[in-house]
Amino acid sequence: MIPITVPYLKLHSSFRAIIRKLRFISWISYNICFCKAALILLGLIFSHKLVDIAVVAVLITYLTDYPRNYNVVEAARLVNLQEGISASTVIFLTCIPDAFSGRLNVIFYSTISCILGLVLLFITAFDEAANPLLKRLILIGVVFLAVGKAGMQRFLGPFLADQLRAHEPIKLNISEHRVSARKRVWWLIPVFFSVIASVQLSSWRVISIFTASATGITLFIFRLGIRFFHCTEITGPAAGSSLAVVFRVVKDALSKRHLNNPSSSNQLYRNDQNQVHLFPQVKFFRWLDKAAIIEPSTLISPEEQEKTGRLCTVAQVRDTKLMLKMVPIWTTFVVFGLIVSTGKTFFPEQGNQLNPKGFITYLLVIQHLSRVFGNFLCNRLLSKWVPEAKQKGAKIVRIWAGMVLSTICCAVAWRVEVHRLIIINNKGLLDNTDEVIPMSIFWLAPQFCLLGLMQGLARDGINKFLTDQFPEPMHDCVSAITELVTGFASFVNIVSVYFNKSLFADTLNSSRLDEYYKMLTIVSFINICYFWWISTFYTRGDDTAEADVIPQATGREEEEDFKVIVV
Structure with missing residues (x-):
């Protein structure tokens, strides 16, 4: 048996320390990178989360305080209206093809909408006379705030990912795991400071001034740094086209309701899996399979039928059945x-x-x-x-x-x-x-x-x-x-x-x-x-x-x- 000497223990301890340092350096290089565009975006992320925590999350307390004096039912109605409009706007923005609107444009105009809402709340926070127009201004401000919040919530994260993706060393083999890890780190920094800032804000006057000013300043910085941003070209189908496909499949299936269910995989258009009963195999939705049936009686080619909206692919029918399921x-x-x-x-x-x-x-x-x-x-x-x-x-x-x-x-x-x-x-x-x-x-x-x-x-x-x-x-x-x-x-x-x-x-x-x-x-x-x-x-x-x-x-x-x- 070889005795363990003091020099051996020191060498072993030094070796373990080196391993720990290498792991730490590896973690740093994997999770952190310097990106000018992401640095500019930090300001907008900070103001977005600050508005969310300091204004939107406690909006009902603003409405019930003097001089607004909303009763509980009125205040609850307005807060729920803001939440409902925000959710509806999210799906509306998701359904707009990115190539038509552009993430950068949506972020810019959503931030302007948010600023307009904050300015209106700022005006009402300084009105001590209980002006009859007060509630109308608050309603308009809440609507602007809801729309702005929805746009920033929907697009800030993906846009940040686009900037980090552009900094990947190998463009043809981008590591989405590394992009997601770096995006998390970049996002947590402004979120941390927005929480600290929101805790320090006391009165609604201070909150309205600070949030409106912070959002305006960060938008100005965002606009100045626009040349540093990488706008990724969207190559996949937009979410809006996904919803349009559902209506198209239902329409085509109804127009072919006189046909029998397919008995052979060859009857179905672009049937790579050679299925007869298309996945998911839900009996109630079997009639939707008819949307992918190639009509033998027509002289038009399947490709032309697809272009004119009279034929759907097996993949489109599958996605529609999955969504309805x-x-x-x-x-x-x-x-x-x-x-x-x-x-x-x-x-x-x-x-x-x-x-x-x-x-x-x-x-x-x-x-x-x-x-x-x-x-x-x-x-x-x-x-x-x-x-x-x-x-x-x-x-x-x-x-x-x-x-x-x-x-x-x-x-x-x-x-x-x-x-x-x-x-x-x-x-x-x-x-x-x-x-x-x-x-x-x-x-x-x-x-x-x-x-x-x-x-x-x-x-x-x-x-x-x-x-x-x-x-x-x-x-x-x-x-x-x-x-x-x-x-x-x-x-x-x-x-x-x-x-x-x-x-x-x-x-x-x-x-x-x-x-x-x-x-x-x-x-x-x-x-x-x-x-x-x-x-x-x-x-x-x-x-x-x-x-x-x-x-x-x-x-x-x-x-x-x-x-x-x-x-």
């Missing part, structure tokens, strides 16, 4: 979106009078970190512990767990609100909205944490599940549809509050928000049962055949992680 699972997210919308609307207003006042931003940070943590943990557990053959079922369970947390979130919010109302009644603060309630604001931390976790599991989980079901060109489209469904839930929340208006008074202290949360707890529990029943239709089928038919892209896990950080 996902409609039931999308319907479960209406109730889920209703709970998210309620949390974004009433949770900040609950904390507006709690002690210490003005600490609501800390709870919003807790919510966001909970969402990122939930998504990250699920992605790692699924990738490391669940076999490939059981991934589909595991993703369904992940979404279901998020639905369960939504019910728990409503139940916790219900009991906390009961406790808040008891303190208000005992202290005689029912009609005194200016007095700080002697209750810690961190009583709301559990419901904010659960709101973030349920989004990390269910909302981000459905995106991961859907992008795995579709080919890469349709990923943006299906994500935008999910955004639209949850945004539609904001309009549902407006209707829900209206039909339960007996529970709401002019102020939150005089309202029975606890009863509204109780009702949502019951509704969300029913939605859990509905989702579990719906999910059984998605766990059946041959995953191997699905993988053979649908081409999957690489680097999607990193991209989904980044999307959570963006939101």
Whole structure:
């Protein structure tokens, strides 16, 4: 046996230190690169997240404060309107072909829209006379803000990726994993500083001045540095064309309804897989296969029929059937979106009078970190512990767990609100909205944490599940549809509050928000049962055949992680 000497131990320790340094240098070179265009974009990302945290997330507290004096129902309606318009604008911008609009142009005009909204809110923040035009200016400002937020949210991330992709050393073999990792690092820097800045802002006057000025200055810098940007040419099909294909397939299938179902693979146009019953093999959608049937009676070539819109390819029929197949699972997210919308609307207003006042931003940070943590943990557990053959079922369970947390979130919010109302009644603060309630604001931390976790599991989980079901060109489209469904839930929340208006008074202290949360707890529990029943239709089928038919892209896990950080 060779004795271990002191020089040997020193050499071994030095060797391990060198290995650690090499690993650190390797990590730095992989995740960090210097890019002038990305550096210029940092300002816009900072102002975008600052507006999101300091203005949009707590908009209801601005509306209910003096001199605006919106009652709770009016303020909730306006906040939900902003969320619904923003979600609708996201899918509208997604459906515009990138070659027509250009990401750079959309970012520029979206930022201008955001500035206009902030300026209008800035004007109303300094009006102490309760001018009758005040509410009209606020409405217009909120609409501008919603449109601007949607455009920046949709295009800032992809545009940043374009700039980093242009700095890849080998242009013909770009590492999407490295691009995604670098994009995450570049994005986190301005997000960190925007959180710090939002915590320091106290009054609405300061918030409106600072956010409007910051957005204007960063837009000016963005415009000056426009020559440094790399505008990538979009070669794939736009998301808008994906939605157009759905209508086209349905139209062609209806026009050929007199034909029999195909009996041979040769009857179908561009049938590379030699299928007779096209994937996905859902009996209810079998009639859509007729859209790809080549009519033997016509003298026009199949290529000409395709150009004139009378014939669809097998791939187009497949994508259409896949999208229609996902409609039931999308319907479960209406109730889920209703709970998210309620949390974004009433949770900040609950904390507006709690002690210490003005600490609501800390709870919003807790919510966001909970969402990122939930998504990250699920992605790692699924990738490391669940076999490939059981991934589909595991993703369904992940979404279901998020639905369960939504019910728990409503139940916790219900009991906390009961406790808040008891303190208000005992202290005689029912009609005194200016007095700080002697209750810690961190009583709301559990419901904010659960709101973030349920989004990390269910909302981000459905995106991961859907992008795995579709080919890469349709990923943006299906994500935008999910955004639209949850945004539609904001309009549902407006209707829900209206039909339960007996529970709401002019102020939150005089309202029975606890009863509204109780009702949502019951509704969300029913939605859990509905989702579990719906999910059984998605766990059946041959995953191997699905993988053979649908081409999957690489680097999607990193991209989904980044999307959570963006939101």
